[in-house]
Structure formats: C-alpha cells, structure tokens
Amino acid sequence: MGCCGGGCGKQNGEETLHHELNTEPRAFVIDRMWEEAENIRTFVFKGTLHAKPGQFCMLWIPECDEKPFSIARDYDGEIWLTICKVGPATTRLFEMKAGDYVGIRGAYGQGFSTALTPSPSPKGRGEHSKVVLIGGGYGTAPLHFTGKCHQDAGSDVTMIIGARHKNLLIWEKESKDSGFRTLVATNDGSAGIQGFTTHILEDLLKNEAIDLVQTCGPEKMMRAIVEMCIDQGVPCEVSVERYMKCGFGICGQCVVETGEKMCQTGPVVSAEKAMTFSDFGVFHRGAEGQRKNW
Amino acid sequence: MKNLHVNFCGVAFKNPLVLASGVLGVTAPSLSRVIELGAGGITTKSLWREPHPGHPNPTMFGTKEYFMNAVGLSDAGLVKGVQTMKELRERTKEPIIANIVAGNIQDFGAIAEAIAELSPDAIEVNISCPNVESEFGKPFACSRIDAAAVTKLVRANVGDIPIAIKLSPNVESIVDIAKAVVDAGADAITAINTVGPGMRWNIDLRTPILSNRVGGVSGPAIFPIAVKAVYDIHAALPNTPIIATGGVNSGRDALEIMMAGGTLVGVGTAIYYHGDATWKKFTDEMSQWLEKSEFETLSDIIGIFHKA
Structure with a gap:
C-alpha cells in the first residue's frame, strides 16, 4: 500500500x-x-x-x-x-x-508538507515537483517516510544524507531502493563527498530547479540550509527540535523565543517562520529551561 | 461597553483571568505570549532557591473529564528564576505573580526575600503541591501550624508585596487553614491546588501511567470542589481576596467561581482543552454576559452568591 x-x-x-x-x-x-x-x-x-x-x-x-x-x-x-x-x-x-x-x-505536532499543492512552478518546469530532502545524522530518520509520500504524489525525490563517518549513515540503502536520487556527504570523506550536506545543496540550487527543500538534522546545518533557500527563493521546511515533555502544549518546555510551542506549531515550520525565532540555530533549552548553545 | 477590570490587593488587572502556576511557565517568552493571547496576568512556575529536577516522564496526561500531573516542580533554581523574572518584566507591563516553593520553612523565607527584590506584583506561596510528598512529606498546607509559620516568615521578608498562600483541597478543613494563614499575615488565598493525589494505571502494561505513580487531579472534574472551597473561604473571610482556581473551563465557569468569592481566576488545565484560544474565548464570554447583566463592573459580582 x-x-x-x-x-x-x-x-x-x-x-x-x-x-x-x-x-x-x-x-x-x-x-x-x-x-x-x-x-x-x-x-x-x-x-x-x-x-x-x-x-x-x-x-x-x-x-x-x-x-x-x-x-x-x-x-x-x-x-x-x-x-x-x-x-x-x-x-x-x-x-x-x-x-x-x-x-x-x-x-x-506539525509534519512536513507532502501533498504538494500544484502551484505554477516559479521556474516554469513540468508537472511533477522536484523535492530535495536533507538529513543530518539521525535527523535523517523521518525523511524516507516523507520521500515516500512525495513519491506517491508523483514528485521526484532527491535525498541528501550527511554523517560524520560512513558507519553513522542511516537510511541510505532504503533511500536508493525506493528510487530516490541519493547523495551522501561525510565529514571525513569515508562515503560520498567529503564535506557537508550544504555543499551538495549549494550545487543543486545552482544547477537545478527545485520546488521544495525539507530538512531535519543538526540545527546549525538547518540554519545554513534555510539561509541558502531563502536567498534563492526556494520554499523550505525545517524540523525544529526542542525539549518535548508533554507533547501537547501544556508544559511550555518546547517554546522558542517567540513564545510559540514547537510541539504544536512545530516541529516542522517554514524557513521564514524559523527565521523569526531568535534562538534558531543559536540555542535551545534543557529540562529545567536553562539555555544551551547549539 | 463594560470592561473586565478587577483590583486585587491594590494591583489592577485588565481582566481577572490569570495563568495558573506550572502551565507554560518555563520561560519568559512563553509567559509573555500568554499575556499577548489575552490573560489578565500570569503566575510563574514554582521558583526554587536551588535547581530541582522534578519527576521523569510521563508527568501528565488528560482525558475529556480530567487531567493528571506529577511534574514534581522542576525548576532551574534562583539564578534562572531571577533571569526569567527580569526578562518577563521587560516584555510585559501586565501583573506578574511570582510563585515560590521550598522544602522547608527557612528556604521559603530565603526564596521569598530573593524574589521580592525583583518587585513582582504579588507573590503566591505554594505550600500545597501533592506531587512531592515522597521527597518532602505532607505539604505544609495540611497543617495550620506549618502553614502559618511559612506565611509569617514570607510576610516578614517581602515588604509590602501582597502575598497569596496557595492551599490544598486535600485537608479536613480548608477554611481552618485559610484562617490560620490570614491571621499570620497573608493578604490573599489561592484556592485550590490539585485534588488527590490520584492514581491511574495502564492495564496492558500494568504500570502506573505517571512515573511518580500518583499525581494531582485538575480539569473540569474538580470544578465543583473548587467552587465549594472558594465559597466556604469567602464566607469565613469575606475581606480576603481569593485567586480562585481549579477546573475553570469556560467564561461562565470563571463568572461562577467569582460569584462564589474569587477576585482573580486561575486558568491552567483549560489550555489543554482550548489551546491558545482559551483567553479570548473566555473573556469574550464574560464580556457578553456582563454587558447583558445588571452589573456595572465585574467587581460587583465577586461573592454575590453570599448575598442571595
């Protein structure tokens, strides 16, 4: 099914x-x-x-x-x-x-947009949408599921997976087996390119028309991706991880600096929304609400 | 258009709904957003002198009728509390009630003194949490002598700042405790803290749902208990303002508990049922009712049931 x-x-x-x-x-x-x-x-x-x-x-x-x-x-x-x-x-x-x-x-919480609204492509491309998913470390976990939903809707899926070392790469095989174009970056070059997922994205944004970027991973990586996408005018969604305790909007552990709760407004928000959080890519909070820099 | 203004211990509130302690209270941005959404004032999470870790998850869950929690008063301690209070003051001009807690009487005095330096509009003293009994024994709110001793020390350490003592419904006579703390110098009473504690199990896992095994019960199911407590306290102490809280789940509930004797109305678990819309929804209901009523100001309804 x-x-x-x-x-x-x-x-x-x-x-x-x-x-x-x-x-x-x-x-x-x-x-x-x-x-x-x-x-x-x-x-x-x-x-x-x-x-x-x-x-x-x-x-x-x-x-x-x-x-x-x-x-x-x-x-x-x-x-x-x-x-x-x-x-x-x-x-x-x-x-x-x-x-x-x-x-x-x-x-x-809010998930990734997967039933893409078939809006007129800003770059005037064909009927299918081109989606790029970027996972860093174990942040890659929810993206194969996301890609499958895009694929069901007829979209073309590219998966960029990053990890420190090839032994830490996850969901690479499933991604390939599902027919996603799968690109890998490792810090030490033990698999794929040596470098970061952002290097791969930079290339893609230069050379291809992309309709949507979705990412989950280290917040500094996501912040860089968000800035690149906003700069290029490419819609982007990010999964903003905060300390989730109740999960349904009561405890207040997961609020960002605007006061919004990431368990309900997020974890997935648009790039533009994420940039309104002054803590995005800068700090998060621990179990007792104390600040912790990323 | 009649407004919803009330005066509590000399502090003006644009409406009587205040965020109850322990809900959405971890950071200043979270608390100030509650004001933006329409609360008349906010109560901080219970502030400790030293960091206090609270209980592991699960710490709360809800049903249609009630909600249970055993967060265990997690807090990062005074340094972060001071930071939060200062940031909050910069973010909002609306009244801030600082809720304080401690494990012994001396520490209540110390945290009260430290927090008073930040000039909150009022201080609420939590002597009634049912979720830290395994750590500290029966709450001070279960004994007239202990409750009065805490009140007396806090009173002596906070200058002119109004103090409200938050009482437990889980006692033989909440009225006796209320009288004792007012005699000891309390300006106001907050009634009620959560009911119980209660216990719920998962029948498949055969494990209590809350990691603390037991937890305080809040939500619509406890509203009748809160109304009676507030009614009884107001009957005994008609000149003592009450922050009436416990299961208030609509604007009409807020009006009812004010008529029983509440000056302010604490709202917490209602956010589970109504989300961010809680504040506007409740104040709209209250305004509409007041507009059609014979009362000129909302203050006129406080304790009106006692005149019936």
Missing part, C-alpha cells in the same frame, strides 16, 4: 482539539528491530498512530522514562522508530527484546 493511503494525519494548519488527542500512552509490542548504524537501531511496532511524516510520538519505557521520537514510518500496519542510544532511557530501550511492551502516545 502507498504511504499516504495508509492514512496520514491531519494536514498542517488544521486544528486538532487537544482533548481529541490520545494523551494516555497505549501499549505496543516490539515486533522486531535491527541496527542501522553504530548505536542507532530501528524498532518496529504493529499498529498505527495515523502519523504524517515529520510528526513525533512519545515513547514510554515503563518505570524508566518517556522521550520524544520522530516517526520513521507509519504505514502498512507498522510504526518504525529509528533511535539513537544517547542516555539512560534509550540505553534501557536497547536492552529490550522483541515481544517486550512499551507505551506510545501521539502522533503530535
């Missing part, structure tokens, strides 16, 4: 009354898992969150903690989460086995 035929969530901007959200975690069983890269693993759960690519969910490891994760896939009756082991909660998760139970709630 096509990805968006599986029932993507509500469209961006469509209001969801908060009490319609299922804010109690539901039990899901780990169906299977595999290593994507060093300390990065994809977990598969049976069921659906009716998620749209770019949305996130809260994964609860009972009697440990609950953390936000972007949704790597939600179609064909399966939810995939690609997770990097970074702290006590994910360490506990990595000790779990197929058949173990976790709690999940969501999907929350």
Whole structure:
C-alpha cells in the first residue's frame, strides 16, 4: 500500500482539539528491530498512530522514562522508530527484546508538507515537483517516510544524507531502493563527498530547479540550509527540535523565543517562520529551561 | 461597553483571568505570549532557591473529564528564576505573580526575600503541591501550624508585596487553614491546588501511567470542589481576596467561581482543552454576559452568591 493511503494525519494548519488527542500512552509490542548504524537501531511496532511524516510520538519505557521520537514510518500496519542510544532511557530501550511492551502516545505536532499543492512552478518546469530532502545524522530518520509520500504524489525525490563517518549513515540503502536520487556527504570523506550536506545543496540550487527543500538534522546545518533557500527563493521546511515533555502544549518546555510551542506549531515550520525565532540555530533549552548553545 | 477590570490587593488587572502556576511557565517568552493571547496576568512556575529536577516522564496526561500531573516542580533554581523574572518584566507591563516553593520553612523565607527584590506584583506561596510528598512529606498546607509559620516568615521578608498562600483541597478543613494563614499575615488565598493525589494505571502494561505513580487531579472534574472551597473561604473571610482556581473551563465557569468569592481566576488545565484560544474565548464570554447583566463592573459580582 502507498504511504499516504495508509492514512496520514491531519494536514498542517488544521486544528486538532487537544482533548481529541490520545494523551494516555497505549501499549505496543516490539515486533522486531535491527541496527542501522553504530548505536542507532530501528524498532518496529504493529499498529498505527495515523502519523504524517515529520510528526513525533512519545515513547514510554515503563518505570524508566518517556522521550520524544520522530516517526520513521507509519504505514502498512507498522510504526518504525529509528533511535539513537544517547542516555539512560534509550540505553534501557536497547536492552529490550522483541515481544517486550512499551507505551506510545501521539502522533503530535506539525509534519512536513507532502501533498504538494500544484502551484505554477516559479521556474516554469513540468508537472511533477522536484523535492530535495536533507538529513543530518539521525535527523535523517523521518525523511524516507516523507520521500515516500512525495513519491506517491508523483514528485521526484532527491535525498541528501550527511554523517560524520560512513558507519553513522542511516537510511541510505532504503533511500536508493525506493528510487530516490541519493547523495551522501561525510565529514571525513569515508562515503560520498567529503564535506557537508550544504555543499551538495549549494550545487543543486545552482544547477537545478527545485520546488521544495525539507530538512531535519543538526540545527546549525538547518540554519545554513534555510539561509541558502531563502536567498534563492526556494520554499523550505525545517524540523525544529526542542525539549518535548508533554507533547501537547501544556508544559511550555518546547517554546522558542517567540513564545510559540514547537510541539504544536512545530516541529516542522517554514524557513521564514524559523527565521523569526531568535534562538534558531543559536540555542535551545534543557529540562529545567536553562539555555544551551547549539 | 463594560470592561473586565478587577483590583486585587491594590494591583489592577485588565481582566481577572490569570495563568495558573506550572502551565507554560518555563520561560519568559512563553509567559509573555500568554499575556499577548489575552490573560489578565500570569503566575510563574514554582521558583526554587536551588535547581530541582522534578519527576521523569510521563508527568501528565488528560482525558475529556480530567487531567493528571506529577511534574514534581522542576525548576532551574534562583539564578534562572531571577533571569526569567527580569526578562518577563521587560516584555510585559501586565501583573506578574511570582510563585515560590521550598522544602522547608527557612528556604521559603530565603526564596521569598530573593524574589521580592525583583518587585513582582504579588507573590503566591505554594505550600500545597501533592506531587512531592515522597521527597518532602505532607505539604505544609495540611497543617495550620506549618502553614502559618511559612506565611509569617514570607510576610516578614517581602515588604509590602501582597502575598497569596496557595492551599490544598486535600485537608479536613480548608477554611481552618485559610484562617490560620490570614491571621499570620497573608493578604490573599489561592484556592485550590490539585485534588488527590490520584492514581491511574495502564492495564496492558500494568504500570502506573505517571512515573511518580500518583499525581494531582485538575480539569473540569474538580470544578465543583473548587467552587465549594472558594465559597466556604469567602464566607469565613469575606475581606480576603481569593485567586480562585481549579477546573475553570469556560467564561461562565470563571463568572461562577467569582460569584462564589474569587477576585482573580486561575486558568491552567483549560489550555489543554482550548489551546491558545482559551483567553479570548473566555473573556469574550464574560464580556457578553456582563454587558447583558445588571452589573456595572465585574467587581460587583465577586461573592454575590453570599448575598442571595
């Protein structure tokens, strides 16, 4: 089944009354898992969150903690989460086995625009839209899902994947297997070009007509991408990661400097919107609200 | 057009709706945006002297009828609290109520003194959080003696700044506690903090949903308990202003709890149900009702049920 035929969530901007959200975690069983890269693993759960690519969910490891994760896939009756082991909660998760139970709630927030409005192309190109997706590190996780939805809508998808080293690249094979043009950058040149995803994008923007850029990854990378896209007049969306605690607009942990909540207004926002956040690419906040520079 | 102005302990509020403590309170931009959306004033998150980590997630969830939380009063401590207060003052001219908390009576005195230097419009003293019992034992709001001792020390340390003591409904007589703190120098009462604590489990995981196992109950289900507490306190202490809070979920609810005795109305969990639209929606309902009523000012309705 096509990805968006599986029932993507509500469209961006469509209001969801908060009490319609299922804010109690539901039990899901780990169906299977595999290593994507060093300390990065994809977990598969049976069921659906009716998620749209770019949305996130809260994964609860009972009697440990609950953390936000972007949704790597939600179609064909399966939810995939690609997770990097970074702290006590994910360490506990990595000790779990197929058949173990976790709690999940969501999907929350605004995702990437995937049903492209067929507006007249500013560069006068053909009927299909040309989309460039850029993932940095484990920020690549939600972009294959995004690309599949674009592909279903008839768009031409280019995926740029960046990592420090080839051992940390994720979703490269799936991207190629799905027929996306797949371009890779590593800091040390161990795969693809030596350099950053922004170097690849710079080339593409120079030589090709691009209708939409969507990115998820380190915020400094996204800030550079946003500036390039605004400069070139190319629409761009970014996933702005902030400390998500409740996920539904009550706790205030995830607000940016405009006071807007990234769990509801974001995490995916337009490049223009992101540039109104004076903290975008500069700092974020920790669990007790203290500033932390990127 | 009649306006919604009220006066609370000498402080003018453009409308009686104040953001309740603990909701959207982590940063100054978040709090000042609530003012932009239409709140009459804001209450900060509970400010600690030292950093306090709070509980791991899950810390809250909601249903149509009620909401539960056990955030555990997470806060980065006084340095960040001072920074937030200063930034907030630069961002808004509307009243700021600084909510303070501590684990012992001496620390209440110290945090009160430090926060008073920033000249908030009022100080709300949280002696009633039900979610830190495992850490600190029964809240001070459960004992007349402890509640009065905290009040007396805070009163002595904050000069002329009005103080409101936030009380718990989870006591034999909230009125007795209210009388004790007013005798000890409180200018106002905030009633009520969350109810319970309560407990909910996930039947498939056989695990309590909140990491703290128990949590305070808020939302529409507790509104009748809040109305009665406010009614009883106003009956006993008619000259003591009340910040009436607990399950207020519409403009009509706000009017009702004011008629029971509230001067200000704390709004928190309603944001779960109505989002950013909460403030305008509620004040519009209140304005429309007031316009059609025989009352000239909103202050005229405070405690009106007691005259019936």
